[in-house]
Amino acid sequence: MALYFSHLRLARNPSARALAALLQPSGVGERVSAQHHLLWSVFADSEDRKRDFLWREERDGSFLTLSARPPCESDLFQPHQIKPYAPDLAVGECLDFRLRANATRMKRGGKREDVVKAPIDALGQKERAGQRMEIASSAGQAWMERQGEKSGFRVVAAVAEDYRQVSLPRPGALHRNAMKLGILDLSGSLEITDPALFLMHLEQGFGRAKSFGCGLMLIRRAR
Numbered sequence: 001m002a003l004y005f006s007h008l009r010l011a012r013n014p015s016a017r018a019l020a021a022l023l024q025p026s027g028v029g030e031r032v033s034a035q036h037h038l039l040w041s042v043f044a045d046s047e048d049r050k051r052d053f054l055w056r057e058e059r060d061g062s063f064l065t066l067s068a069r070p071p072c073e074s075d076l077f078q079p080h081q082i083k084p085y086a087p088d089l090a091v092g093e094c095l096d097f098r099l100r101a102n103a104t105r106m107k108r109g110g111k112r113e114d115v116v117k118a119p120i121d122a123l124g125q126k127e128r129a130g131q132r133m134e135i136a137s138s139a140g141q142a143w144m145e146r147q148g149e150k151s152g153f154r155v156v157a158a159v160a161e162d163y164r165q166v167s168l169p170r171p172g173a174l175h176r177n178a179m180k181l182g183i184l185d186l187s188g189s190l191e192i193t194d195p196a197l198f199l200m201h202l203e204q205g206f207g208r209a210k211s212f213g214c215g216l217m218l219i220r221r222a223r
Contacts, residue, residue: 003203004070005085008042008063009078016076023076024061029167029178032212039063042071042080054205054216056100066203066216087202087219089195094156094222098187102209103143112208114182115139116163136160140186147206148190152197158188168212181209189222 010016010023023038025031039055043065053067065071070082089095104112116139120128141158148155162185167178192198205215 002068003085004065004067004082006065006067006071006083007081008039008065008071010061011074011076011078013075019076028164029169032166032181033168035063036212038076039065042074042077043067043069045069045072051211054210056213056216056218064216064218068203087199089192089198091192091195093192093195094189095192095219096187096189096222098185098218099144099206100214100216101140101143101184101186101207102181102212102214103140103184103207104182105143105146115143116160116184117165117182132163133160136163136184140184141188143207144186144188144190147201148193151201151206152192152194152199153190154193156189156191158186161185161187181212181214183209183214 016023023034025034035055035057039053040051043049043051043053052069053065053071055063055065057063066085071080073080103115105115107113116136119135119139120132123131137158137160140160140163141155144155144158147153162183164183166181166183168181169178202217202219206217207215209215
């Protein structure tokens with residue numbers, strides 16, 4: 001299947017600027033929720049379309065997407081930068097990566113837990129701030145290693161650049177009932193053990209909450 005890697009930037013025309021507060025709210029949870037709908041607007045070409053793309057927001061407010069179809073043009077965006085995506089990888093090749101993930105694991109009883117939040121919550125209140133990012137890195141690397149075992153790669157190194165809890169608003173629900181996501185930013189390097197398997201999982205994305213900007217792994221050949 002053909003894949004497309006795209007760079008999307010919001011338009012600067014008066015119509016788009018008039019909607020800026022709705023498209024890019026200041027609150028983190030509201031922003032992620034709005035972006036979820038915003039990105040769907042360029043991929044949902046029919047009412048029954050299922051998500052077949054991954055996306056993430058960059059620091060400058062632009063978006064990167066990996067998709068099975070090119071994104072549709074929209075008055076809310078500048079003309080998209082789109083290119084075919086077909087990495088040619090070999091066993092033993094080393095890649096640098098960046099990944100924004102909702103990293104979870106299954107608990108006994110069939111419930112999922114955030115791999116970073118659980119060990120942080122186990123600490124006393126005074127200890128949490130000082131150990132937060134150390135835990136995020138160690139839990140994040142362990143989670144990445146488990147991903148690699150089933151996805152055709154071996155983790156060489158992984159470190160957490162950021163970890164945050166985001167509350168996503170639900171229409172008509174009280175704030176305490178908002179959907180909560182742990183969002184972990186990881187970077188590091190990996191070694192390819194099965195190129196075909198890795199590319200399949202790269203297309204599918206890693207972790208959960210893919211509709212909300214998680215799961216897209218960015219890769220480049222290690223220098």
